[in-house]
Amino acid sequence: MIESHSKNAKRAYREFEILTLVNHRNIIKLLNAYTPQNRHTELSDIYxxxxxxxxxxxxxxxxxxxxxxxxxxxxQILCGIHHLHKAGIIHRDLKPNNIAANSNCELKILDFGLARTEDKLMMTPYVSTRYYRAPEVILEF
Structure with missing residues (x-):
């Protein structure tokens, strides 16, 4: 259970970190982040x-x-990906569920929990949802 909380905390922090770095019309915009805990030593949830x-x-x-x-x-998808790559960010879990849309057919890429920046060279073996993996990634397993 602790390992699961740690993994989720890392993903949430990674998402927070990346969303504060990017500003593009096809990337979901972070408006705020907060935690219900009173002290940082009690930090277990982040919204x-x-x-x-x-x-x-x-x-x-x-x-x-x-x-x-x-x-x-x-x-729009390509514009969002291009912006991420120019910023040195690799999404690593791009799939239809991680692209949001509104009634005007405007798209936003979201869910950066598995994303990495170029300066963080250590990549984990888990890259993306199984059915959306690139063939070369599947062949490595």
Missing amino acids: LVTERMESDLLRTIRQEHGHKTISYLLY
Whole structure:
């Protein structure tokens, strides 16, 4: 149980750290972070408050959309990834559930719990959700 809390704490801190570094229209915006504990020695929970999005990419692409809208969705994903890579950030768990959407078909990449920055060269063997792994990653296992 302690190991699980430690892993979740590291992921939450990593997400907080990365979201404070990036500012892009296709990356979820961090509005606030807080903890209900009174002292840092009691820290066991952290809440990250982000802008509100209504759906995820999977639900959005299941709706009836024309070629222009689908192209715009793809363009937004690529813009967000490009911005992350220029900032030296690798997401490592990009999948439809980690891309939020609103009613205007504006997309935001989220869930940076597994992300790494280039300066943190130590990569863990767990990279992404199994069904979204790149073929070369699967072949390494």
